[in-house]
Amino acid sequence: MSDSLERLYLAVLAAKDLDPATSRTARLFQRGPSKMAKKLAEEAIEVVIDAVNGDSEAVIRESADLLYNLTVLWASAGVRPEDVWREMARREDMLGIAEKLPKSPMKLPKVASPRVAARRPIVALEGRVSRKRH
Numbered sequence: 602m603s604d605s606l607e608r609l610y611l612a613v614l615a616a617k618d619l620d621p622a623t624s625r626t627a628r629l630f631q632r633g634p635s636k637m638a639k640k641l642a643e644e645a646i647e648v649v650i651d652a653v654n655g656d657s658e659a660v661i662r663e664s665a666d667l668l669y670n671l672t673v674l675w676a677s678a679g680v681r682p683e684d685v686w687r688e689m690a691r692r693e694d695m696l697g698i699a700e701k702l703p704k705s706p707m708k709l710p711k712v713a714s715p716r717v718a719a720r721r722p723i724v725a726l727e728g729r730v731s732r733k734r735h
């Protein structure tokens with residue numbers, strides 16, 4: 602999937618300076634980040650509605666629109682796909698795939714090897730942090 606997104610990102614970069622009359626991407630760049638953000642939010646809501654309605658075919662179509670609008674916003678914000686892949690790999694190293702980073706940094710003390718943190722439940726690490734504080 603990352604290859605498709607990376608190809609789409611390059612296509613968006615190539616289209617941003619085209620004629621807005623014929624290129625949606627150029628039109629989005631002409632209208633700026635707030636329009637891009639509005640379109641991205643709209644697509645996210647369309648995915649949500651189709652998923653709640655159990656229309657998986659529509660979820661697929663709207664997800665493609667969502668990812669397109671996300672790559673446009675990335676390009677506008679100077680974010681590259683590899684920047685996002687690096688952050689995802691960092692989280693996977695630290696907590697295992699699909700884990701969420703705890704909100705408070707205190708819950709996740711610095712450990713020598715992030716892979717060690719991935720093996721122990723957060724509650725054990727939290728215990729160590731509270732003991733250290735006394």
Ligand SMILES: N=c1c2ncn([C@@H]3O[C@H](COP(=O)(O)OP(=O)(O)OP(=O)(O)O)[C@@H](O)[C@H]3O)c2ncn1[C@@H]1O[C@H](COP(=O)(O)O)[C@@H](O)[C@H]1O
Pocket residue numbers: 609612613616619623624625626627640643644665666669
């Ligand atoms: N991947 C996409 C892509 N996915 C979705 N879309 C457009 O994004 C819109 C999302 O659907 P919406 O219903 O939200 O939009 P709409 O209701 O049709 O129109 P608006 O309300 O947005 O005005 C659709 O109109 C699609 O045409 C895309 N437009 C372009 N690309 C690619 O972007 C590159 C540059 O293309 P141009 O922008 O056409 O130069 C090319 O590689 C394209 O394939």
